[in-house]
Amino acid sequence: MRIAVPVEENEKDICPSFGRTPLFYIYDTDTKEGHFIDNDAMNAPGGAGIKAAQTVIDAKAEIVLVPRCGENAAKALEAGNVKLYESVGLSIEENIQAFLDGKLSVVTDIHPGFHGHGGH
Numbered sequence: 001m002r003i004a005v006p007v008e009e010n011e012k013d014i015c016p017s018f019g020r021t022p023l024f025y026i027y028d029t030d031t032k033e034g035h036f037i038d039n040d041a042m043n044a045p046g047g048a049g050i051k052a053a054q055t056v057i058d059a060k061a062e063i064v065l066v067p068r069c070g071e072n073a074a075k076a077l078e079a080g081n082v083k084l085y086e087s088v089g090l091s092i093e094e095n096i097q098a099f100l101d102g103k104l105s106v107v108t109d110i111h112p113g114f115h116g117h118g119g120h
Contacts, residue, residue, distance in 0.1 A: 003027045003099065004061035004082075005092050006052075011036060014087050014095065018069050019049035026059050027096050049073030056082060065095050068109040 005014060006021030015021035022042050027034035037059060041051030049069075053076035056064060064077060065087040077084060084107035087095045098104050 001029045001063065002059065002061040003029065003063045003065060003096055004056045004059060005065045005087065005095065006039070007036065007092060012091065014065070014067065014092060016067050018064070018066050018073050019052045021052065024052075024056060024059065024061075025092055026061060029100065047072070050076045053077045053080065053082070056080075063099065065099055065104065066107060068111060069107055071110055071112055074107070074110045 005025045006018050007013065007023045007025045008015045009022045011023065020042055021039050023036045024039055025034055025036055037055065039052050039055055041048040041055065044051055049072045053073045056077065057080035061082055064082055064084050066084060067087050069084055074084060085099055085104040086107045086109070088098065088104065090098065
């Protein structure tokens, strides 16, 4: 299984904005290895959430750990069979472990989105 986490440019902190995150950390639970990929949607004039969702789907992630998510991104992820779980104020590694231990909840903070207003 692959887990995607939106990450700040420092490659340590979880980004609060899914669509405008600079990077995604993709962790493979089978190989226990991860890598960073760029989010080309970060500076998109519109539709960043949907474009970011496609990036995650293309990376073959099945799970996203995120503090919140916009409605359009959530719908795109759902259409791609990607499930959203709410990250907590921990490191990337601690969130991944918390998910694997069954300690994270399904995301309930689905907001209308920022639609061209940033939100980061």
